[in-house]
Amino acid sequence: MRRLAIVQGEHAVVAEPGVVVSTLLGSCVAACLFDPVARVGGMNHFLLGEPGADQRVGASEMARYGVHAMELLINAMMQKGAVRGRLMAHLYGGANIVSGLGSIGSSNADFARRFMETEGIAVGHTDLGGTSARKIEFLPHEGRSRCVKVTDRVPERPPVPVHAPASGGDLELF
Amino acid sequence: MPAAAAIKVMVVDDQTSMRAMIRRALQDLGFKDVRDKPSAQEALAAVKSDRVHLIISDYNMPEMDGLQFLEAVRTDAVIGKTVFIMLTGSSDKEIVQKAAALGVNNYVVKPFAPAALKEKIERVFGELT
Known part of the structure; x- marks a missing residue:
């Protein structure tokens, strides 16, 4: 069995048997997505900010990075043959264990649930919230x-963008 | 100097959350007529039957991607001059160059702030009042 460990801000997509993807979560959330027909699956590991507790990260900015993190995972899966309409998800993490970060874990968990609902992705197992870290x-x-x-x-790490560009690109063509 | 409210926009992205986010950003900028479609094929049919001034389209979509969509728009005798802004990933420089060759008006790298989208639109339309 080949093992692939990911950390915050990363994702991994696998389309072959005999591979296990793992991660260690605190306040972060990991979405495990899979297409049971194409047999393609992937996991990400992301942390959003919390509006209020960290004034640098507003609610819309949180959603922006969360949606982008999910899009990166889904696009990578689709490149390996997954079909958006067949995707299913397991959701984990979102614990409130880091003192000083308030309910950042709950915010992450709420985002993940809302995202799956908006995108019409069926959710199987969930273990979100609480105060314990998870493997x-x-x-x-x-x-x-x-x-x-x-x-x-x-x-x-503190909440960071999945990818830095906020100004809209550095390739000057126009 | 066009008012944002007078510009009709079509937003195209296969992810519902992304379309909703772009719609909200445009509405905050004063756009009133914002339509959206989850695929380039549906968007192409829609803008052919009811023209818009601006198309904001994702690149990475199944079946017809953003470049194919751009080409289909640019080669259409009726809607060929519609302003087209492409949404790309950070590692898509080659895509941006291909889009430029096909006549894209501008591009925005995801994840983007509403201010970045506004700036790219204003570079084409002038200041939004």
């Missing part, structure tokens, strides 16, 4: 996942 293992080809609560301290 997630996902078999993308099979669409199966496992979530274990852990006591490890999860290193978390």
Whole structure:
């Protein structure tokens, strides 16, 4: 079994058997998406900001980065043959364990649930919220996942854009 | 100097959340007539039957992608001169160059702030009042 570990801001997409994707979550959320027909799956790991607790990150900015993180994962899956209309999801994380960050975990979890609802993606397993860190293992080809609560301290970076450009591109053509 | 309210816009993206976000950003900028479609084929049919002034389209879409959509617009005798702004990923420089060759008016890299979208639209239409 080949193992692929991802960290905050990353995603991995797999279309072959015998691969497990894993990550360690605190306030972050991991969406495990899979197309059961094409047998393509992928996981991301993202942290949004929290409006109010961090004035640099507004609600619309949060959604912007969250939607982009999901789009990167879905586009990568579609490039390997997944079809948007067949996607299913398992959602994990969003714990409120980091002191000083308020309910940032809940904000992340709410975003993930709302996104799946808006996009019409059926959600299978969810283990969101609470106060414990989680270790997630996902078999993308099979669409199966496992979530274990852990006591490890999860290193978390402050909320950052998935990709930096906010000004709209650096290739001057116009 | 056109008022944003007078500009008819078609937003094309296969992700519902992205379309909703762009719609909101445009409405905040004063645009009143904003339509959206989840695919380039549907958008092409819609703008042929009811013309718009501005098309804002994602590049990365299944079946007909943003470049194919742009080409279909530019080669149409009726809607060929419609302003076309493409949404791309950060690593799509080659795509932007191809889009420029096909006659795209501007492009915006995702994830973008509403201010960046406004700036790109104003570079084509002039200041939005």
